[in-house]
Amino acid sequence: MAPTRETIKGPVRDQVAANVRARRERLRLSLADVAALLTQLGHPMGRHAVLRIETGARAASVDDLVALALALDCSPLALLLPSEDPGEPVKITSRAALEYADAWHWARGKGTSRPKILTERKG
Template sequence: MTEDKKNPLGPSGNQVRLNVTRIREARGLTKKDVAARTAGLGRAIPALGISRIEAGTRRVDADDLVVLAMALGVNPTALLLPNTTDGEIALAGKTVPASDAWEWADGERPLVLPADDGSAHVDFQLHARPPFRRRYYMGTSAGRQLAEQDGMRLVEDTDVVRIETSEGD
């Protein structure tokens, strides 16, 4: 008799296993190929481990996720989310539009957008992305303040608006 798992795969874990299979097969790779690639990257996951991941009987931790993404030639988000922006998906017990999940996972915006003055966007950018990789929403005072805090300044030409570093780089 088998015991029930104490902590079974959730929707994200299930999506990872489905995406590992989908991407591996789309690239024409065997489980042994993926295992060899992970070993070459310094975090070996044997072919049996790949089989168990795909079957949902082996969990993927953060380090596994990164090495699998590298071995499959994708970013970690491509393993975490479905390969679509249509419909809704489950994330940690919450159902959200897939397009919102992708924008959140790509660091574009908070997963849930409150009705505010744009400060939630700015706060998300402040903590989700390093300076110079942030999205500055210049239509809000909070966005302009974040850009200034990061040493950016708004330059307006006749045809172009661009953001430069304070040093003019």
């Protein structure tokens, strides 16, 4: 059986989950508050759906990401990438990464850095 959108969990999905939760908590919004804002924006999503995105149990679609960014008063990029330098390359896929500053430049269309392909170590 081929993996589905719900079963493929990559590093960006994990980053979106962490960033949505952190941003919501920073704004002191409840899950119900975010769900209400999303409904006002024309993108109805229940609080349980928001929770599933925050826990990584649900992948955020592109439309979800844009609506969440509007509801959380930030750029969609702020949900896609770490807000602070993690001290290690930022994974863009499970096997491609960029240094923190290069990841932000790349995401903004200003960088020419190609992601470094990571190889798995045989242990």
